[in-house]
Amino acid sequence: MKSMIFVGQHKNFSGVRLGVRLAEVLAANGQEVLLAGVKGKLPGHVKQRTVTFAASAQAKSLAQLLQKEGAKKVISLACLPACEAAVLAKVPFVYCEPDHFKEDKAVKNKKALLKKAQKVVVIGTGDKPLDKKVYSANAVRTANPAVWVEHYNYDKPACFKKENNIVAAGKLAKSGGFDVLLKTWARLAPAHTTWHLTLVGDGTSKAALKKFIEKNRLGPSTEIVSADSDLYSLLRNADIYVSPAREAEGLDELLDAMASKLPVVATDVPGADELVANAVSGLLVNPGEEEPLTVALDELMVNWGKRVGMAIEASRQKERRPFEIFASFFEGE
16 A cells, blocks of 8 residues: 655644654555655655655645555645645545644644544643644644664764764754854864864855854864755764754754764753753753853763763663654554
8 A cells, every 4th residue: 555645844843854754664664655745845865755746736736646646545744735635535644743733824624624534643742632623533642753863883872983073953043053053163173173063954044154164264174064964864973963042943853863872962942851861861051152052062072981871861762752653653554
């Protein structure tokens, strides 16, 4: 049975991270899987076959795409037009979105539409019942799963190899805090000449960040790569992961870095303290402040033993938020 996974793209949520990993897991379990997304928004490193559609595509054209591809099931990750298309094409569908999710464009008939789903999977934590104004009896809640990478020897953290690589990923905007990280790096880089910093992302501050790198002659030790780069390959060869956000963003990448056995330095924004046990699995610092970030990052750079110890503790996120549980909601008929 061929399943099509549609990944929605919104200002505050993208289905790409989960969609790519879910396609890999379902394919490994013997399902025929096709990943569908807006043209230009799917990363180039996806292993499974992909198809694209216009950002303005309506349910009718997506239903035609389903029929053309012979899809027998739709998995929609925050892509409500795909659910409407499934109804038109008379194809069963499963829908998934984060708790308290707000679409970029509101859908009036959302509850009625989701009531037709085989299942609605809501990503979140907490004991409060799901919002009855949005969800019906077919809705279930599950924790945000960790996407992790297999290292050359998973019994040892990636930082065991001493590659001296630091990775930070997120939105290159003021809210992302990368300006503070680069100011920190300008202080640290001269004293740590064998280390390298990679920023992964796109955004309105990208040009200004590049100019800062050039002005401070950080080019040999610093690079910025696009958001559609293979973050997980970078994590595989990293020693430290940094999450410098001023606001509650970048938490998915932080979770995945920890699950991939990396020690982390993260700003203490809402949600970060649920992932990072300060001084145990990583270091938490005040958001937007250069000095605490400098001290914390320097502490991990000079102390290999501490990096390894924190990496092992951080990797427990893999067991706490297993992707297999998440994937199980989408398997079968």
